[in-house]
Amino acid sequence: MPEAARSDRVEGAVLVGEGEWGRVIGRLKQEVGEAAYRSWLKSMRFERVADGEGVIAVPTRFLRNWVATHYADRLLALWRTENEQVNRLAIIVEPRVAAFAQAKDEEMVTAPAALAEPLAMPDIVEVGANLSAPLDPRFTFENFIVGKPNELAHAAARRVAEACVSPAHSVPFNPLFLYGGVGLGKTHLMHAIAWHVRMQAPGRKVIYLSAEKFMYQFIRALRFRSTMDFKDQFRSVDLLMIDDVQFISGKDSTQEEFFHTFNALVDQNRQIVISADKSPSDLAGLEERMRSRLGWGLVADIHPTTYELRLGILQSKAEQSALRLPQKILEFLAHKIVSNVRELEGALNRIIAQMQLVGREITLEGAQDLLHDLLRANERRVTIDEIQRRVAEHFNIKMAEMTSSRRARAVARPRQVAMYLSKQLTSRSLPEIGRKFGGRDHTTVIHAVKKIEELIESDSALAEDVELLRRMLQS
Numbered sequence: 001m002p003e004a005a006r007s008d009r010v011e012g013a014v015l016v017g018e019g020e021w022g023r024v025i026g027r028l029k030q031e032v033g034e035a036a037y038r039s040w041l042k043s044m045r046f047e048r049v050a051d052g053e054g055v056i057a058v059p060t061r062f063l064r065n066w067v068a069t070h071y072a073d074r075l076l077a078l079w080r081t082e083n084e085q086v087n088r089l090a091i092i093v094e095p096r097v098a099a100f101a102q103a104k105d106e107e108m109v110t111a112p113a114a115l116a117e118p119l120a121m122p123d124i125v126e127v128g129a130n131l132s133a134p135l136d137p138r139f140t141f142e143n144f145i146v147g148k149p150n151e152l153a154h155a156a157a158r159r160v161a162e163a164c165v166s167p168a169h170s171v172p173f174n175p176l177f178l179y180g181g182v183g184l185g186k187t188h189l190m191h192a193i194a195w196h197v198r199m200q201a202p203g204r205k206v207i208y209l210s211a212e213k214f215m216y217q218f219i220r221a222l223r224f225r226s227t228m229d230f231k232d233q234f235r236s237v238d239l240l241m242i243d244d245v246q247f248i249s250g251k252d253s254t255q256e257e258f259f260h261t262f263n264a265l266v267d268q269n270r271q272i273v274i275s276a277d278k279s280p281s282d283l284a285g286l287e288e289r290m291r292s293r294l295g296w297g298l299v300a301d302i303h304p305t306t307y308e309l310r311l312g313i314l315q316s317k318a319e320q321s322a323l324r325l326p327q328k329i330l331e332f333l334a335h336k337i338v339s340n341v342r343e344l345e346g347a348l349n350r351i352i353a354q355m356q357l358v359g360r361e362i363t364l365e366g367a368q369d370l371l372h373d374l375l376r377a378n379e380r381r382v383t384i385d386e387i388q389r390r391v392a393e394h395f396n397i398k399m400a401e402m403t404s405s406r407r408a409r410a411v412a413r414p415r416q417v418a419m420y421l422s423k424q425l426t427s428r429s430l431p432e433i434g435r436k437f438g439g440r441d442h443t444t445v446i447h448a449v450k451k452i453e454e455l456i457e458s459d460s461a462l463a464e465d466v467e468l469l470r471r472m473l474q475s
């Protein structure tokens, strides 16, 4: 925004609240780093504080949406630590012309077109002309924590990124197909590849798109009869990444187009990276030739998180927040929020916001209170009935044997396994478990648990059965 217009308006004086805004933005800059600051936050201008509302202006709607979805919570929290009267945040769009008009005491002045400079859009948007979607500044390799569940996907992504910037510009595997459940880091890895290429080899043309956006662009091109342009745009890229291709399946013409584009790029030795929530062979509604083609390169899956990975992610995010978060809180979260990384981050952010508001450490009970909804949703919902059914199926005995009084080894052992798993996987008490197994005493359940624990140590076949059942029940 024009400096001249600003000083006109305030006649050299500092606006009330401008100083605190300077500190807010300074702290956010420290948190997100220089690159993100320059891309998203630098063009923000302080407007005013009035009636509990902090108002800032950005030059474009795009930036407003971006700031609102990615930084608004943090901005508000930081602002409140500076000025506790601020309890709302408004982000307004004020392109240059509008600012001009306002500067002259609301009298409408139309800035001459020749004077209007192009608005400073974040440069990231330029990747791959206007086709590519914006990249999240937080999704870099530096911010990605590697553990057992994601090490293959991470190594493959790194390999692709490095090959793409190397002078030889080799293509290690084509395509790289990343798949895994929601919130496990697929999009993060794709953005990380794009960032790496952008930083190391800005001349390379990279397009990152969701499959939905790809479809939308294609259908629009059909309508405006510019399919040739559309194809050319894609066919001139060095690296094409399409996120969430499970959404492409089923739409015939788009699939057809995707297939042709895909083949053309592979033939020209251009790198392609695809993500989906399932492996190529499990993707429904995909043509057979597409399915097999997708599996030609490297297929890397991201497994559900482990405790160690969750703790690692929390520790790294806690460090970035520059707050002192008690280790036992982090361990508690890593134990309890098992669904995916997105929820884990959500939980941590809530705790951070709370600590900033009250200005002191949070207790374990406090955290439990704050997160009760998330915690409930993350509880394992395995029931004893389900355990009994699975175990009976696995050992090929009748479900009725779970509650019968027969003591033959062939039925007693599976029954003990089911009791053991009930103790492990549900929050039921021993007497409750006993009742579910034909009204047995709680000491029988204790005996079963001990017996199976012993056998797991000495009988590897049984140990495997138990492990298999556990995984099946928990998935």
Ligand code: ADP
Binding pocket: 138, 139, 143, 144, 145, 146, 150, 180, 181, 182, 183, 184, 185, 186, 187, 188, 189, 313, 341, 342, 345
């Ligand atoms: P997906 O695309 O697989 O649904 P995302 O890539 O959007 O998941 O990840 C969800 C959130 O979790 C993002 O904020 C991302 O930064 C974070 N995340 C996922 N995996 C990791 C990881 N290994 N290290 C750090 N952050 C991660």
Ligand code: MG
Binding pocket: 186, 187, 188, 243, 244
């Ligand atoms: Mg994603």
